[in-house]
Amino acid sequence: MIRAFAPALLWLAAVVFLSTMGGVSMPKFEVLSTDKLAHAAAYALLAWLTLWGFFRWIGRARALHGIFTVVTASLIGATLEYVQFRYFPDRMFEYDDMVANAVGAFIGWWAFAHVIPPERIITWWNSLE
Secondary structure: OHHHHHHHHHHHHHHHHHHOOOOOOOOOOOOOOHHHHHHHHHHHHHHHHHHHHHHHHHOOOOHHHHHHHHHHHHHHHHHHHHHHHHHOOOOOOOHHHHHHHHHHHHHHHHHHHHHOOHHHHHHHHHHHO
16 A cells, blocks of 8 residues: 555655745745745645555545545645644745645646546556567
């Protein structure tokens, strides 16, 4: 099971590391800023990799796995925002970052189901051989 989720766990470690780095502070609210797009992209990839882990583990990723993934990723994002605020004096607690994280997780679920489904990746991978 751990092997199936290894890419997602490695990416989660990178997200946690980047979220707790010091020296980054952008308190302005801008919906389409680079910061918000980076948050959304990071959590989209986290959600996609997590769903890929479910696919590798049990052979499919159901809607319930998608809901679980989006909710869990959103909670992780909210927790990291709190940790930044509480333990890193040069970091800010931003609600719009939490929204960007949740939107990104949802986009990752949508991309997994519609844009880059695992069957397509397996077909592509097999064509390389």
